Amino acid sequence: xxxxxxxxxxxxQPVGSPLSLECTVEGTSNxxxxxxxxxxxxxxxxxxxxxxxxQISSEVPQNLSASRPQDRQxxxxxxKLLLSDSGFYLCASWGGGELFFGEGSRLTVL
Amino acid sequence: EDxxxxxxxxxxxxxxxxxxxxxxxxxxxxxGLFWYRQDPGKGPEFLFTLYSAGEEKEKERLKATLTKxxxxxxxxxxxxxxxxxxxxxxxxxxxxxxxxxxxxVTVRA
Numbered sequence: 342x343x344x345x346x347x348x349x350x351x352x353x354q355p356v357g358s359p360l361s362l363e364c365t366v367e368g369t370s371n372x373x374x375x376x377x378x379x380x381x382x383x384x385x386x387x388x389x390x391x392x393x394x395x396q397i398s399s400e401v402p403q404n405l406s407a408s409r410p411q412d413r414q415x416x417x418x419x420x421k422l423l424l425s426d427s428g429f430y431l432c433a434s435w436g437g438g439e440l441f442f443g444e445g446s447r448l449t450v451l
Numbered sequence: 452e453d454x455x456x457x458x459x460x461x462x463x464x465x466x467x468x469x470x471x472x473x474x475x476x477x478x479x480x481x482x483g484l485f486w487y488r489q490d491p492g493k494g495p496e497f498l499f500t501l502y503s504a505g506e507e508k509e510k511e512r513l514k515a516t517l518t519k520x521x522x523x524x525x526x527x528x529x530x531x532x533x534x535x536x537x538x539x540x541x542x543x544x545x546x547x548x549x550x551x552x553x554x555x556v557t558v559r560a
Contacts, residue, residue, distance in 0.1 A: 387549070390547060439500065442496075444494050447492070
């Protein structure tokens with residue numbers, strides 16, 4: 342099965358600062374990759390997905406962007422964070438009919 | 452637009468008190484319905500995938516069933532370690548999952 346690594350696990354950033362969250366996947370090749378955000382008490386909102394290197398689809402208009410520089414690497418970025426960007430960010434990878442999740446990155450914007 | 456509604460939002464059970472969680476959905480074409488368990492501060496953990504109405508799957512004290520409009524997750528004789536948030540998701544005609552808000556289950560000893 343797959344293993345998904347996310348870092349950092351926890352991040353506290355001021356409004357207006359940049360952001361970079363990284364995700365790497367082991368145990369598979371050419372996976373479909375996803376970034377989800379989970380706000381407190383709410384479901385998982387799909388932000389971006391990628392079917393291959395350099396191929397990014399955005400699900401909702403927002404202050405964030407995603408990149409996939411390598412087959413098993415997925416990065417979530419922002420140039421200037423907003424308070425509303427706070428949340429729990431989850432990277433996921435599709436494989437064997439199942440969506441595998443990483444342990445998440447908790448972002449607090451102050 | 453795909454919609455997934457889970458109820459209740461929260462469920463408090465006594466150890467051994469069986470209950471059911473509901474997931475109702477509207478989707479253009481269902482490839483699969485997924486159940487996940489999520490512990491606080493962790494990523495969701497896969498439990499089941501159901502593909503067609505009438506299908507049932509079991510794992511320990513959990514049993515998932517599927518109809519054309521909803522799915523149920525039955526918890527039989529729960530233990531405190533079953534306390535978690537249970538998420539339901541639908542897979543439409545591509546490789547994206549749309550999630551419900553979840554049901555938070557608390558089992559008291």
